[in-house]
Amino acid sequence: MPIYEYRCESCGHELEKLQKISDAPLIDCPSCLAPALKKLISAAAFRLSGGGWYETDFKNGTKKNLTDTKGAETSSHSAPASKTNGATKE
Numbered sequence: 001m002p003i004y005e006y007r008c009e010s011c012g013h014e015l016e017k018l019q020k021i022s023d024a025p026l027i028d029c030p031s032c033l034a035p036a037l038k039k040l041i042s043a044a045a046f047r048l049s050g051g052g053w054y055e056t057d058f059k060n061g062t063k064k065n066l067t068d069t070k071g072a073e074t075s076s077h078s079a080p081a082s083k084t085n086g087a088t089k090e
């Protein structure tokens with residue numbers, strides 16, 4: 001649910017309200033009780049951009065998932081044992 005900002009045109013009181021998009025806008029000011037609240041236009045508190053997570057996000061210890069310049073994912077962990085005719089090499 002988005003947070004909407006309001007300002008009373010009568011007393012200047014400002015408030016934020018968590019509301020559903022389908023909810024009717026607030027009208028009555030909780031400070032002076034005048035029907036003079038107007039919804040303000042404001043920027044979002046955060047912005048989602050880019051193509052995904054950065055390589056530095058959520059790393060701990062030696063677990064590092066990096067992407068090479070061609071976009072293929074590489075890992076610092078060793079690859080699993082290869083299989084030949086159903087049997088695993090060790």
